[in-house]
Amino acid sequence: MPNTAKLELQQALYQVLSTDGNLTSLLGSGKIYDHVPQRTKPPYVTIGMTLEREWNTSTEDGREHVITFHSWTENKGRKQALEILVAIEQAILSAPLVMSSQALVNKVFEFNEVRRDPDGETIHGITRFQMKTEPL
Numbered sequence: 001m002p003n004t005a006k007l008e009l010q011q012a013l014y015q016v017l018s019t020d021g022n023l024t025s026l027l028g029s030g031k032i033y034d035h036v037p038q039r040t041k042p043p044y045v046t047i048g049m050t051l052e053r054e055w056n057t058s059t060e061d062g063r064e065h066v067i068t069f070h071s072w073t074e075n076k077g078r079k080q081a082l083e084i085l086v087a088i089e090q091a092i093l094s095a096p097l098v099m100s101s102q103a104l105v106n107k108v109f110e111f112n113e114v115r116r117d118p119d120g121e122t123i124h125g126i127t128r129f130q131m132k133t134e135p136l
Contacts, residue, residue: 005063005102005133006052010034012097013067017045020091026084042072042122043080045088055132062105062134071125078114081125085112088127097131105132 017023018032023045031044048068055062071084089109097104110128117124 003063003135005099005135006050006065008099008102009065009067009097009104009131009133010047010050012099013092014047016091016095016097017069017088020087020095023084023087023091026080026087042074043084044072045084046070046072048126060134062132065131065133066110066128067131068126068128071127073123073125074121075123078123081114081123082112085114085125085127092129099133101136102133103136105134107131 014032014034018030027043027045032047033040033044034047036044036046046069048070049066050068051066053064055064069088071081071088073080073084075081089112093107093109097107108130110130111126113126115124115126116122
């Protein structure tokens, strides 16, 4: 049977982020994307780079996941981008991630970064997490 850990984890993360009240109040409803529709105005969040690697032990199968999220805003300052990153972090670390065939072993915040994009207008926030899953 193919390993579905990466897909199930992404779906669980999307569910948590898209229903989080704090994040929705900052972005508006329906502003979490895997692929951003053309002409979408910031603020919004995208699911970025995802990495999955084997994390087996001598007795258990497992996967390690590194998942990056990006926030995009057009405010002059970094405040909104920072608030969005904090809301993402709080949502992911506090909410259960429900998956049908996987158990979440742990979830760890790695970093937040905020930078101005080369266009001089867009503020780009980046946050990354590491998570480990095992089959149920």
